[in-house]
Amino acid sequence: MNPGVQIDHTDRIGEIKVLLEAHDEEGLLRLLGTLHASDIGRALAGRAGLAGRAGLAGRAGLAGLDEEQAVEVFKRLSPELASEVLLEIDERLRKSLISSITSEELIEVVQELETDDATDIISELPVEDAKQVLEGIEEKDSIALQKLLVYPEDTAGGKMQAELVSVAESATVEEGIEEVRRKGREMENLSSVFVVDAGGRLTGVVQLNKLIIAEPRSRMKEIAEADPVKVTADLDQEEVAKIFQKYDLIALPVVDADGRLVGRITIDDVVDVIEEEIFEDFYKMAGLNLEERVLDAPARSIWMRLPWLLINLATAFLAASVVRVFQGTIEKLVILAVLMPIVAGMGGNAATQTITVVVRGLALGELSLNNARWFIIKEMLVGLANGLMTGVVATVAAYLLGANILVGLLLFLGMTANLVIAGLSGAFIPIILKWFKVDPAISATVFVTTCTDIGGFLSFLGLATLFMRAGIL
């Protein structure tokens, strides 16, 4: 981290742009020296990700750098700063910046990175380039990276780094401190030392502050927390994040199938996972691909959203076919066509509330198959109560707007029925999907809104038809 950083940075894109265009080499280097990698990354992405791609221009002061200018700035960064900037930008800009430097420069940049970040960058390179980098860096580092490259990106193995301090159980505290001196010089976020047995199996953890406090001649084994929380390398990143939160960890050791220590995950890498997983749930609910970002080109967004819209179109036709059954009823009383979207829409809104509560409850582990039955009944009760109350309001409103009192009664009955359907389907469907190990967020909304659309039309128009047959409407 840049030590001179203050928290009150304003947007420096304009400043960089002016210096670049004035060819003020010295001023540019001075400015870059005062900025944090994340600010530089933002400046580089500013326009390269935006108008640079879409061909839309903004006012000079507000617009960012174009891709050519981004490359110009990137080339002037030290390998250390360049390596940090690469971690702050999106994959596409990263590819473009990497392709602008020589493979020797890239090797220098990769050597500045922690192993977990280096692995991420190398795995994005074309095979030939990746090979060249792995051959170019120090052999020790290359071997470490090749071991890490085996693990899928979204597992504990993919998130871990090889940089860690481990000490034998039998070593003294003095020797442990010596090991921290030897290895800890260049490490960020080193908060604990791992203790291993003769076979390399993890048996304990010592926090650095406890290590400092301990009697120098005591054994590591004596002062270690025995049987520490640990994970295997193949564990999914979402589970890893849950363990960090459950035990309030800042670092977590990773072991292989035999319990041998292979790496360490630090919390700063997990924070992004936690954020990503929550956004993923809600993206799925809206039928979005998590890969889609604000700055994506229009064509990319179009193709990513189209499949979901087509699925929704199919379910919309399904609901419309229900309306079609009651075409004759509507013909006799057109006000039904005016009011029926209210019944369906209110069901959809109530169902969205229920699904959102379910998604959060499942994510936080508050909702499980143990309490599912209770929750489903609760949601039906909530739907019934709110259906009765909003139904009364709707009926009065319809009456004031000139609708027949019997039509008002239909509206009341239809809304109440549909809000119960919303509560039932909004709670039951995600839970049953979870039971069958299908992702509850992605498929729930399609099924549930289909239920409330069909439920709304069926209850409102169906009751109207019955009323008509009975001769009271």
Next chain:
Amino acid sequence: MNPGVQIDHTDRIGEIKVLLEAHDEEGLLRLLGTLHASDIGRALAGRAGLAGRAGLAGRAGLAGLDEEQAVEVFKRLSPELASEVLLEIDERLRKSLISSITSEELIEVVQELETDDATDIISELPVEDAKQVLEGIEEKDSIALQKLLVYPEDTAGGKMQAELVSVAESATVEEGIEEVRRKGREMENLSSVFVVDAGGRLTGVVQLNKLIIAEPRSRMKEIAEADPVKVTADLDQEEVAKIFQKYDLIALPVVDADGRLVGRITIDDVVDVIEEEIFEDFYKMAGLNLEERVLDAPARSIWMRLPWLLINLATAFLAASVVRVFQGTIEKLVILAVLMPIVAGMGGNAATQTITVVVRGLALGELSLNNARWFIIKEMLVGLANGLMTGVVATVAAYLLGANILVGLLLFLGMTANLVIAGLSGAFIPIILKWFKVDPAISATVFVTTCTDIGGFLSFLGLATLFMRAGIL
């Protein structure tokens, strides 16, 4: 943290229940000794939060503890474990458990907590009880807590703890290590030492591993990272979380208006904030109160969700009044009533996609007023393209289902128009709300879906009316 913890805990509620009912005191204490606070918290909340409140029974094996049993278990915990369990449960259960112990016991429990957690618990107590606790604990702790109690819960001051190690600039590394020895014994997550000048103003930070490595007789000032990232106590917690993520921090010093060090925030407290803020956005989108949880009693959920449903009802009537204008058109051609929900529904789905992307973009800082114009145009393009494509599919489907080709054309035009409206309103409205400093998540969905409902009905039925007037339909 309990050192014996493994990560493969299964649900132990049943086991606790059986031991409680068998009055197996010894077995119960043994079992509780092997469990982590978060598992005990979950067991206590299991049923007290559920059937215990709702009066619904489950099968004995699966059901959790009722509130009385939760109290029985809680009373048997050591002050240390009890203090950790209190942090794992919701406010209501916490109140009930706290009221089951004597004020002497509560004082013991509070003394086990870190100052930030103790502050949270004390601020929930009735004033008299809070006073009693503050008078009962050690004077030094009491003063520290009273200082922290001043800050609102959702600020840096509310999240910080008073436990930290600070050393004078002029002190030697040896003296710095001595200070860690003195104060760091009972501290969790101590990863760095703060360096202050003679006036108590923060001037630097030293990571513990750097402290261990340093030459014992060098001065703290020489080895410290100067001018470190810091925040003032009044900063909003959302901003604090952003700073942690931007600089990959695990601890952040908090200073007062004069730059004097007053506390420290650790990342484990920030992770919950990050999670909460994201859920808050999506809860607002669905018209939910963030306070609502899966385990809430039905009555609470009913009242919390009703206001939003009423607002939606009002907007649904607004949309219905548009349909009413075209009642005559529908009377002449009832198939319009069958197809019109498709047009409105597809607009709503496309708008939800856009709003979700906007909420994430604003949360991650990728979308700003700088690139807003570009984004709005992009979303309209995406709407246009997907409107044309889904419109074609819809037209063919309607034709195959027996609709007139002209009605199919209306469907095509209506859907295309409404998906452009969805892109425009879905992007423009949240951004303009942000501009006016209104929370973009909360109000966007109401406005936007009203736009797509009205837009859908207006374009589809309006065009149909024009076609009829022109005599082509």
